[in-house]
Amino acid sequence: MQRGSPVVVVSASFGAGHDGAAEELAARLRAQRRAVHRHDFVDLLPRRAGVLLREVYRRQLTVAPRSWGWLLALAGAGRLSGRAATLTAAADEATLAAVGPDARLVVSTYPLASQVLGRLRRQGRLTTPVVTYLTDLSVHPMWIADGVDVHLALHDDTARQAKELGATDVRVVAPAVRHLAARTGRPALRLPAHGPLALVVAGAWGVGQVERAALDIAATGLAVPVVACGRNDTLRRRLNRSGRVLALGWVDDMPGLMRACQVVVQNAGGLSSLEALAAGVPVVTYRCLPGHGAANAEVLDRIGWVPWLRGRADLAGGLRAALAGGNAFAPAPLRPESVLADLAVAA
Template sequence: MPHPDSPTRVTVISASMGAGHDGAATELTRHLTAAGFLVDRHDFLDLLPARAGKLLSGAYLRLLTWAPAGYQRIYAATEHERRPNPAVRALLRGAERRTLATVTPDTRAVVSTYPGASQVLGALRLRGRLAIPALTYLTDFSVHSLWVAPGIDAHLAAHAIPAAQAHEQGAAGVTVTGPMTDPRFTPADEDERRAARTRFGLPQDTPLVLLVAGSWGVGPVREAAAEILDTGVALPVVVCGRNHALAERLRADGVAHVHGWVDDMPGLMHACDALVQNAGGLTSLEALAGGLPVVSYRCIPGHGRTNAAALDEAGLAPWIREPDQLAPTLTELLHGPRGRAQREAGLALHASAPGPVPAVTAMVRRPLPAARPSSTGMPVESPMAGVVPAQRRRIAARQTVPGRRADADRPVMPGRPGAARSGAESRRARRRTVLMMAAVAATVSLGIGAPLAYAYGDSPGHHFGALTHYLEDDDR
């Protein structure tokens, strides 16, 4: 237990899958630090075995680029599943040891902004290996089943719609905390608008629509830019993130205002009159905080479409599904009462709740439980610190469990002291090696093969069934 006068330590785990999860983690870290917490940040992709995180990120990007229909099919097929498939479970289990290592003995809570990390933390909580609260901050406006992990103590949502979706899928401790954005995202007055346009070399007296596609610049961005230009309602200002090839193609298409990665995104939003987005992530919330009306158009598959539907349902951003609706909708947002109403709704969203810090604070102040049920329903003794120390785990592994003999009772071969124990350690080592190999295979399968298999009617889960059964039989 930390000294009562010392700052409370919280661990935040994100993932560099694009910039949305990291952006939410950055803001969460800033808010927690301002409230007096000490915060440790970790990237979940670094916690996966055998460098699987880099493979997973790259495969996901290629999937969105090369096989968007396949990604849509797997997203729809798994959107409401109660449990990840065996390949995903095998991959995530390989991250448990490193995830535990991120939690120091004085840490009082762990907050995840990435669903894979939440699944690992929930599993550790259920098995009694993580004794401090684990929370999930839902970065999307819609909730895929992977976000809802049994064992997680609280799920924090920016709005009532994702909160209701999480609750329907069985999430624990669902709380509407409101969104988090950088305080620089604020409405601009006329002088700030003109200064921003001058800085970015934009025309002063022309309506401008900011077109964004995330840090990776994925989706049919060129089509959207051309169609905005063809409406004659406004000029597109396109942000391509780190997709340099896309920026070059847009310039070749004749789009005059194209940017790569933009450090001063608040300033660029000050220069524009509306935002067109295709993923419904953090940038949409930033635009709403800045008083920009937002529209969803030509959305990427999966979470891009479900986020667009949720934002539309909330009255925060219309989802344009047909190109012939683009011009009239932009006209209403730029010049009509609909635009004023959406600006007010976006600002009201950010004023509706104080953010997640009070919820984290309340969870941290709860006393640690004396015992927590395991995944089998039997009580598990909670350790004094946030995780079970390595030495205590080794002692526990040698204790007698039903159906097995303690190490002290096991026969030892003459001339080979500890042979039985060495054999058990060898089996565990082999399983760890196989697990790392399975993680790489599962990553590739989930990144490319699994969506295509779903697309053509073949489930990838059975390919990993026997292997996962073998891995999950490991006694921990």
């Protein structure tokens, strides 16, 4: 039986990373018999504005990813702050209604939701404490909202960035990723029976230079590329026609798939990277997305969690090192504090 005032978790269905973190946080809270109410920020924006914004973002990453990098840079320099405030203000009333009068705590895993919640706290319209869980290792200024009570960071480096951007109470916690079951066998997943496998992950939408990355891996002869295309069926069909790549559609058991492979190749530094590290599978960054992908890649490389292979000349050597090094890039420096302990303190 659930007990006490609810914890409200606000995420956003922009890909699967923000939702994945929110889902795991909610699961851990429910395991403590706490009531949890989850909300998608997309649904809190009026007149389907959130749905439109999500589709624009998806198409931008698919068709013109460099423009996403430019847009993030402008936002980081404050040049879009007025427009962002106007956009998020439209969600104020719906967010207040979603939180309700009895919530014990609000947790945001999405930067624009944090902006709304922080503003409502500053205005005194929201009295419930607000925690932002930073899903990225690199902290964009939009993540840091005045009025948010606590920011949770996944590494000391991330905490430093958050403090430099104005966050006051910042705590370092272990990533909220699923507890992983035993290794799933290749036959159950219909994977090649022989040879090292390199799992190429590209988020729920299968965006970025995925095809080029997979073919580059195949050309090294060091591993068979297995591509998790997410919901991008067009990419999956095209890759499978190449005859050099095994392309999969949506995978429910992503941790099991990771454990069946010998290395994970990622391009955005999001949830998939953290899940692979938690599973003890070596991870490398290759052909990363502009904007948040490149920013996360830089931090992951700097802190020693995931090496960034910046070009084809680095790929073969990077794959060899990962395949030979086992768990060499696992996040051993993580502090053992529980995410839930910090949430409880904030409440």
